[in-house]
Amino acid sequence: MSHIHWYPGHIAKAQKQLKEKLNLVDVIIEVIDARIPYSSWYKTTNELCNNKPRLILMNKSDVSDIELNKKWAQVISEKSCCDVIITNLSNKNDINTIISKITKLSEPITQKRIEKGLLPRATRTMVIGMPNVGKSSTINRLVKRAKTKTGAKAGVTRQQQWVRINDKIELLDTPGIIPTTQDDQFQALKLACVNSIGENAYDSEYVASELLKILISKYSEKIRTYYNFKDSEEMTIETIALKKGWILKGYLPDTKRTSQLILSAFRDGRIGKFTLETPEEYDLI
Secondary structure: OOOOOOOHHHHHHHHHHHHHHOOOOEEEEEEOOOOOOOOOOOOHHHHHHOOOOOEEEEOOOHOHHHHHHHHHHHHHHHHHHEEEOOOOOOHHHHHHHHHHHHHHHHHHHHHHHHHOOOOOEEEEEEEEEEEOOHHOOOOHHOOOOOEEEEEEEOOOOOOOEEEEEEEEEEOOOEEOOOEEEOHHHHHHHHHHHHOOOOHOOHHHHHHHHHHHHHHHHHHHHHHHHOOOOOOOOOOOHHHHOOOOOOOOOOOOOOOOHHHHHHHHHEEEEEEEOOOOOOHHHOOOO
């Protein structure tokens, strides 16, 4: 079995940088990938964020299973005690809802400041999540309507700027990356499937082959239709390559190219809207 490799030094550095940023904010926006809600959801975020209020966005809902999106959102909300918004960030109403939720989450913080005799100030928030779940897209959508940057705060590098979303919210314009520290290889595999792990950490043929097995087990009809395979035909990287004509000299299947195309088609949602895990698989229901 091929393994997906982690880099402890990089992970430690990323954790330190994330904690430094988290110390600066009041409310947190956590982004997860709707195709792998469990594997992209950091289970100890409360500890990482020092129990600060947070909003969870299930992003990439346009390429995930609609019915499972609803089920996962309910489960994650119950387990995390946080509001969960299912989104693909393209809907203006979703952006307005995110801003409204952040404002509501900040109300107790503002009230405490008033009780202490401090002046009210804009709530400071930031976007966090594992790599490639849509953190930068979230920031871009939120700041698109913003007019001004408010400059660097004390203790923040000059590259980190605060953007005023409205008169009540400031957003750190650089995301916080949650390092993928899990040593569970099956979760690591699914993170690789959605491109949440650098390509140098895994073998694309292994990942594509395992992704194909998951899709055949969960969405057999859809994937067979996409690649034009009958129920009686064996679907593998090799047989897909031969059927598509992705062939090397000597009529050998081009498994490398085929693997990359399978991963690309899945990630872009061209094969279909798929979710690779269910709450039942993790005994969450």
